[in-house]
Amino acid sequence: MRSSLLIGLVVVVLGVFFYQMSSWPIQADAVPAIIRTYKGPQGGWPAPHLSEDVSHRPLAPLPDVEYPANNPYSETKEDLGKKLFFDPRLSSSGTLACASCHDPDLGWSDGRRRSFGHARREGQRNSMTVLNAAYYDHLFWDGRAEDLEEQAMTAIAGPREMNQGLDLVGEGIRDLPDYPRLFQQSFGDSTINAQRIAKAIATFERGITSRRSDFDRFLQGNRDAMTDRQIYGLHVFRTTGQCMNCHNGALLSDDKFHNLGQSHLGRPSEDLGRFLVTGDTSDVGKFRTPSLRDVTYTGPYLHHGLIFNLREVIDMYDRGMPQVIPKKEAGNPLYPETSPLLEPLDLSEREIEALLDFLEAISTRPRRMSAPELPGMERNDA
Structure with missing residues (x-):
């Protein structure tokens, strides 16, 4: 019995060895x-x-992220951007957030062939991951945005995406607790508008890089x-x-x-x-x-x-x-x-x-990230 097992083990080992050798194309x-x-x-x-x-262009590790002069990094702004990224109240329906199509559990995309947007309308394209978006000179599949700030506003206003007028995007969060304070700390005063929302979201997104x-x-x-x-x-x-x-x-x-x-x-x-x-x-x-x-x-x-x-x-x-x-x-x-x-x-x-x-x-599972607690919204951990 023991000799049979030994012979079987030798056969398996030799089989694996010859398979590995045959797997080389040279x-x-x-x-x-x-x-x-x-x-x-x-x-x-x-x-x-x-x-x-x-x-x-030789292959190389990623360099440090550079933040633009007109939107410098601050920890407070990144924290604000994270909340806004996950907040569905930026959309006209109050049900869609940036994270709806860019889920950290799904490689910062959504795993779908095409994403659903406002009124469950199917988008025209596969949702690109926002991983390493800080390094691109053009955003979206067709390059219609030249930086992350423009990308954020385009997605918020897009009729197939969040479908929110840029003049109205701050209305759903302006009177909520914490947001005025976070905008004050990030920008020097508590004014909330589309440009500042986009800058905060872009600051958060620039920190989403590959491990x-x-x-x-x-x-x-x-x-x-x-x-x-x-x-x-x-x-x-x-x-x-x-x-x-x-x-x-x-x-x-x-x-x-x-x-x-x-x-x-x-x-x-x-x-x-x-x-x-x-x-x-x-x-x-x-x-x-x-x-x-x-x-x-x-x-x-x-x-x-x-x-x-x-x-x-x-x-x-x-x-x-x-x-x-x-x-x-x-x-x-x-x-x-x-x-x-x-x-x-x-x-x-x-x-x-x-x-x-x-x-x-060249693939490492992206960092796990939980949605933050949003101002004025009870968190359901059930």
């Missing part, structure tokens, strides 16, 4: 050399695969912070996967706009992207590159939210993001031109698995 004796290279200084890593006109990941620890010198599979995934990410064309720098985003062939022209889900902001036909179908930090916690993916797992996203890129546009739209002047950065990659199954492992290494 010869087994070449694996240690690649791993050793990546465990050395970043300057000695293989050159990344970058398409023409794409500059090399340090295994990849950050790896970059900072702990070369044992990632597994060999994850290190090989980093290699695929930088080379054959061509991911660094758009996902680069500390944010793992170029903060630019690209057409991935997902405008769905001529279909019920049609979305022309940045073109709706600029009116420039060269922007048809373009959307902002999201950060990949904490990506395993921020699904669903793409602006339409139709993709619920990262394997599907990688498969789409591997195929070159083929478009599905009705033939009748071929002569449409808004027919989108996909990014020249897209091309079939022909990744092996093993390379895809390594990429998925690397995406785990």
